[in-house]
Amino acid sequence: MYQKAFLFNGIGTKAEHLLIKLPPALIDKYHYYADEEFTRLGLNSALEKNLPFDRKVAEWIVSLLCDRVVYEYYLSQGIIPDIGAGYSSGIVSISGCFGAVSHSFANDIIMMNRATMECLSQHNLRLDVGIIIGLDYQIVNELFKNRFSKEELIVGSANSIISTMITGKAEAIDDAIELCLREGAIKAYRFKTGVAYHHPMMKEYCKKYTDLCAGGEYRDPDHPIISIFDNRIMTSGSDIRTENIMNVYTPIRWDLAISELENMGVTEFFDVSANGAVKKFTRVNKKKCRIYTLDEL
Numbered sequence: 001m002y003q004k005a006f007l008f009n010g011i012g013t014k015a016e017h018l019l020i021k022l023p024p025a026l027i028d029k030y031h032y033y034a035d036e037e038f039t040r041l042g043l044n045s046a047l048e049k050n051l052p053f054d055r056k057v058a059e060w061i062v063s064l065l066c067d068r069v070v071y072e073y074y075l076s077q078g079i080i081p082d083i084g085a086g087y088s089s090g091i092v093s094i095s096g097c098f099g100a101v102s103h104s105f106a107n108d109i110i111m112m113n114r115a116t117m118e119c120l121s122q123h124n125l126r127l128d129v130g131i132i133i134g135l136d137y138q139i140v141n142e143l144f145k146n147r148f149s150k151e152e153l154i155v156g157s158a159n160s161i162i163s164t165m166i167t168g169k170a171e172a173i174d175d176a177i178e179l180c181l182r183e184g185a186i187k188a189y190r191f192k193t194g195v196a197y198h199h200p201m202m203k204e205y206c207k208k209y210t211d212l213c214a215g216g217e218y219r220d221p222d223h224p225i226i227s228i229f230d231n232r233i234m235t236s237g238s239d240i241r242t243e244n245i246m247n248v249y250t251p252i253r254w255d256l257a258i259s260e261l262e263n264m265g266v267t268e269f270f271d272v273s274a275n276g277a278v279k280k281f282t283r284v285n286k287k288k289c290r291i292y293t294l295d296e297l
Helices: 015-019 024-041 052-076 090-097 103-111 113-122 137-144 170-182 200-204 207-215 237-249 254-263 277-281
Strands: 004-008 083-086 127-133 153-160 163-169 187-190 268-271 290-292
Touching (some): 024 052, 024 103, 052 090, 083 254, 090 103, 090 237, 103 207, 113 207, 137 153, 137 163, 153 170, 153 254, 163 170, 200 237, 207 237
Parallel strands (some): 004 083, 004 268
Antiparallel strands (some): 127 187
16 A cells, blocks of 8 residues: 655754755755745844754754755655655654645744743753664663653653664763663764653643644645554544644654554655655665665655
8 A cells, every 4th residue: 555655854963964965956945945934933044143042943944944845856756655754853844745734834833842942941951862872772771760760761762773762851861871882882972952852741841832733724634644653544634733742742663653664565765854864763674675865866
């Protein structure tokens, strides 16, 4: 039933690392969209000239705009998705690209991260996410079991057998990184987001974000989207609304979503990120499946 799946990355990649990957025709299109959206949102296109919270959301909007131009490029080449999946804020990006919400509303959702960061600052909370390379979900959970409370730290996403995302209090993230490196992780680092994405504690602090997601206008997506929370196949606007509402405070199982897509017959995965970020942390059955990136196409 499904053969081609489009995969959308979350936030985290530096804007300059994305833009340098766009060929001239796509960078021109990016600037066209960026000029329009940055003006509308009151952001400075020279990212360093924004205030700190605005700087972060501006960088994240760059990511969404890059996704949009790469997605449209794939379509122009006759590559049409049968289904798709969004990793973290990739849920917002795929919602826009697959037509469930307008691109402007998708960017409004990302902008609302500023309100979440302001709320966390008012409560003097230091939160973050971290990436562990070389240790899988089961190993990381076992390492954390007797060392951290769930209020301090949890696994926010099982990405693949080689990549795990952790989320919680910044001090606990630092301690966990040191622990994982001692226990054999190849690499471990903090994202410095200031937000504990995909930790249930966030539900208390992202109310403006979830209210915006809940109140938006949604329609049925142009293509089905698999939920990264429970693997249900979403085909209605109400499905996509629920996915966006849940996003900030609900842990992800990216690995299970990818496995389910393979089980449904997907053999061609297309990384919509400009820099091939999804392919770096995603694993598929190499004998049956392949992940394509913009560079390869």
